[in-house]
Amino acid sequence: MMVTGGTFEAARRAPLNLSVVRAVRPVLAPAAILLAAALAPVAGPTLPPSLSGLKTLGPYVVLLLGTGMGVWFNRGRTFIALASLLAAFAGYNLALEFGAASFAARAVFTAAAVLVPLNVLLALVFPERGVSHHFNYRWLMLAVVEIVCVAWIASAGRNSLSGTAWHDLLEHWLLRSPPMPLAGRLLFVAALVAATWRAWPRPPRTHTRPLDTGLAGALMAFFVACEWVTALSAFNAFMAAAGAIMLVSLLQESHRLAFHDELTGLPSRRALEERLHGLGPAHAIAMVDVDHFKKFNDTHGHDIGDQVLKLVAARLAEIQGGGRAYRYGGEEFCLLFDGRTLAETLPHLEKIRANIAAYRMAVRRDDRPKDPEDGTKLRSLRSAEKTLSVTVSIGIAEPDDVLSTPAGVLRAADKALYRAKEAGRNRVSR
Template sequence: MSRRTSTPTIRNNEQDAYGRHARNPTPRAPLNLPLLRAFQPALAPAAILLAAMLAHAAGRALPASLSGLKTLGPSVLLLLGTGMAVWFNRGRAFIALASLLAAFAGYSLALEFGAASFAARAVYAAIAILVPLNLLLALFLPERGVSHHFNYRWLMLAVVETVVVAWIASAGRSSLSGTAWQDLLEHWLFRSPPTPLAGRLTFVAALFAAIWRAWPRPPRTHTRPLDTGLVGVLIAFFIACEWVAARSAFNAFMAAAGAIMLVSLLQESHRLAFRDELTGLPSRRALEERLHGLGPVYAIAMVDVDHFKKFNDTHGHDIGDQVLKLVAARLAEIQDGGRAYRYGGEEFCLLFDGRTLAETLPHIEKIRADIAAYQMAVRGDDRPKDPEAGTKLRSLRSAEKTLSVTVSIGIAEPDDVLSTPAGVLRAADKALYRAKEAGRNRVSR
């Protein structure tokens, strides 16, 4: 077996720790996670929308004594969601839920004057236009918490919106202003029901922007629950507006909007607790919980980025973060049922439930070789943050500084001595250090 140096590259004719010649495949960009895993947060909003349709159909058969539930349900869900947003300090969710709650309460009050009244029509036209805009604002805002000064400014703006809409709705037909607003509501752009054309145009623009915002793009390989939840809320609110003539349908889909935000808040809290924000991989806490549910057959691999401190000292922490994202994206592609976790620092863990060490070894060796073969372009200060724009800029340059990254991997499985996941994890960690002592960029067992 040829002896390798500790340089962080791998050559075509070098041999790995098992005497096999390592392949040097054509470098390719990191891929997204499998489609189902990437869009998993979107499943709950879709299920809730379907449940709202079924609830609307079943609600027609409710006895008169239970008809109050149709109005009580949306109110409770929206109030509960707003309270949870404040409790979890989620400013974006608070803006969305407060907008929905104000819209539902305002329209319910306006209906006291009759569905065909000027007040109901004015409030309906206003919420059909303003709510999608507020939801879009919540989607694109960075998360700064509920108590950030911007949210106070938004609340002031929301109060102004409410006062203006209430003034318009209360304007009498006999007054000059009331007649002017009545003529405006009869304009083809604002005529309703169903949803005024201005509201539909606002919704379509907001929906396309929301989908674009929520769509996962490198280096982010998964959708965020709150982003996909806001897309679902937009759809639920639009259906509620389209079916506003049927009060039960309006209530059902406003309740669905509140339920979607509730679930999204819970998913977002779970993501923050169990997912690493930098790499997008499940965190060490998620790994520790998963270890408790393993069967008798499994394998654990510990992965460490070689010379990571050197990357940080030489190129800075931004380059170090790029290295971690690159390695995480490659490890997330592991086949044969493997799942990657961020263990801490420059360490990662690969867990193969139901697979033996011999079954997982070829996939681990391939991941090691793929990482070593990839030439990572160093992001310059003038390089755009958008990956596509950065790729175009890189193609115009004759030469750009690149770095090679390698990893050392230790792998272990249970046997007569190693009977617990914690013991197997420690054995994999010891095997990792043997790989590093043997020259790095290799797999050890």
């Protein structure tokens, strides 16, 4: 069985300003790094001679560090993207030894402009499996083949390839470089769309994926680097920016995993404990518990139980009155109201409790047809679906002469929660 009938309607109806903040916040770091890269060529001439080597070595350091961190964090897509960028940057710099206008430089640049977005696109199409998965060993073999082929073409030279299929391929209109070849542009657009699609928050997920956002930003930096390839300082700056964006996204992802609950998308208990230290003297804390959740879970299964937790979390995330929802653990949640009194929060708690109690979930039958048309017909027959409802109990507390710390208020809210349960559940107690 699975929950349908708009289970995540609550997440879709989240306040517009909250949705905008969630969408914009993850792109601030990539945007700042891209801006810094655009200004770097201007600041380059002002660097002291002792730091002039950073213009060339900087991208190597950033890309190598990012590739190593991708392995350390076991992120396959990040590793593939950064390894591709590193190989492209190193290969092009080696080819520049023959001159920027040489056949070797043009061949390596054309290959990099096509293969980097292609590799990223393939990494985005397939599910994330980590670095050590056998799929990535296959990709590594493919990458070796790519490098060997590009190195052979670049070293062979134009005259040796004249009249061969390789020469005809390089001269094809899709691979002509003004400066970035059309094939590279098309693959860049496809990879950027794929990264943006994967990163964008969609119910039940309420957060933007930092790693996919980082991939989109790194692709944009790589595209600008290719467009400005004739200005070597700009090329180096934007290649370094691509690596820096991926590095930042790795740090953001590690922070998200540490401070957010993966199932519900809410901040986790660890984030709650951090926030408690920063509460002002006036605040209210509410503890929320899903009524009869264990019995519900045992009756309908853990999958349905997870869907219920997501539903409750999505509703709690809508709390008004300055509240912030957290996943406390199991079927328990916490609502923090900084700068609010208990009397000010009670109407909002009653409203959210009533909204959850009034919601009806439709549960699909286990034998529901797989054919979409048959499924549509079955969905139209409401008698074929069982509806379920869930309620929550809430305990609320605020500081007083006895409760002087947020931790004490939290314990008092937990005691109030048990009073709500003893009084019959589906109510708010203080």
